Amino acid sequence: MAGRPLRVVFAGTPDFAVPCFEACRTSGADVVAVYTQPDRPAGRGRKLAASPVKEAALAAGVPVEQPESFKAQADRDRLAAHAPDLMVVVAYGLILPRKVLAIPRLGCWNVHASLLPRWRGAAPIQRAILAGDEESGVDLMQMEAGLDTGPVLIERRTPITGDDTGGSLHDRLSALGADALAEGLRRVMNGETLVARAQAEDGVEYAHKLDKAEARLDFSLTAIALERKVRAFDPWPVAEADIAGERLRIWSARAIDAETAGTTPGQVLCVSREGIDIACADGALRLLAVQRPGGRRIGIVDYLNARPELKQAVS
Incomplete structure (x- = not known):
């Protein structure tokens, strides 16, 4: 490699990967090519849209490749033709087969948004919040054929706060990954x-892909579990619930201590300028910011102003 820069192929798709692309x-x-997912329909018009990584690559003048997969020999040959020393993979969206991992001289690195082996898989950020983890981080990992099983090269840690x-x-984590x-x-x-440090054999958890159906709040759960769901699902898919006869998206909420004996989970306990308190299995969930159907995110005072039948309960 003496006399020439490291030849890197970068593979990534969403916003999370852009700082890592810029770090390369x-x-x-020498970033010789960028691989990203094919353009997908997006927005109300469902027009084909480029991924954030593709947009960043085009702006930087880096060639872009968008194969559906690497199953075809021609696609693997095209990657090999870039003669990469290293392939850097960040939230690419494709599982790379062994034949691809073997192409770069130094193999493939992956930036993963968890402290492995906890939260291998698709949604480590949200799963960490849902589980009440006190800490998260990113691992720079040498890739192997298993799902996020490779040995760790560099790790960065950060606390998960209540906010x-x-x-x-x-x-x-995106910034820490780039660092x-x-x-x-x-x-x-x-x-x-x-x-490289081999991952521990115990403590493995899988961060399954988010399902929009998970966004429905079940008030038979504890208030703290629902608060975590509201935080984890901001900005997507956004928690939602039927409140006072209306389906609302819940953007911000806090678990509070409340006496719920004799109440039904989901029952409105109190309405005030502080929030709308909903009975849970343990404690209450205080709604702080919501979104009505077809509307925008608003604070609870603005919501109560739009619901005059509830304003009589405002203290």
């Missing part, structure tokens, strides 16, 4: 061989 570009490596949402933790990747690239280009 600013590292001194974190899926969106805020996503953004923080870890930048360090790994710098060290390799300085001639260092990174030492």
Whole structure:
């Protein structure tokens, strides 16, 4: 490799991967191609839209490849023709077969948004919040054929606060991932061989893909479990519930102590400018920001102003 920069192929698709793409570009490596998912229909018009990584690559003048998979020999040959020293994979959306992992001289690195082996899989950020984890992080991992099973090269950690949402933790981990990747690239280009740490055999949890049906709030659960769901599902798919005869999206809520003996889960306990308190299996969920059908996100005071039949209960 002496005399020429590290040749990197970058594979990623959503917003989360863009800072890592930029870290590759600013590292001194030669990003020779970007792989991303094919354009998909998006928006009300369902027009084909480029992924955020594709947009970033085009803006940077980097060639873009969008195969449906790597099952065809021609697609693997095209990757090999880029002569990559390293392939960096960040939320790409395709599982790479062994034949692809073997193409780059240094193999493939993956930036994964969890502290492995906890939360392998598709939705580690949201699953960590749902589970009440106190800490998350990113792992720069040497990829192998298993799902997020490869040894860890570099790790970054961050606490999960009581105010974190899926969106805020996503953004923080995205930046941490770019930082870890930048360090790994710098060290390799300085001639260092990174030492990989095998993942522990215990503590494995799978972060299954989010299902929109999960967004429905079940008030027979505890208030803290529902608060975590509201935070985890912001900005997608957004928690929702039937409240006072109306289907609402719940953008912000807090678990509170409340006496719920003799009440039914889902019953409105109190309506005030502080929020709408809903009985749960344990405690109550105080709704703080909601969205009516066809409307926008609003604070609870604005919502009560739009529901005059509830305003009489405002203290």
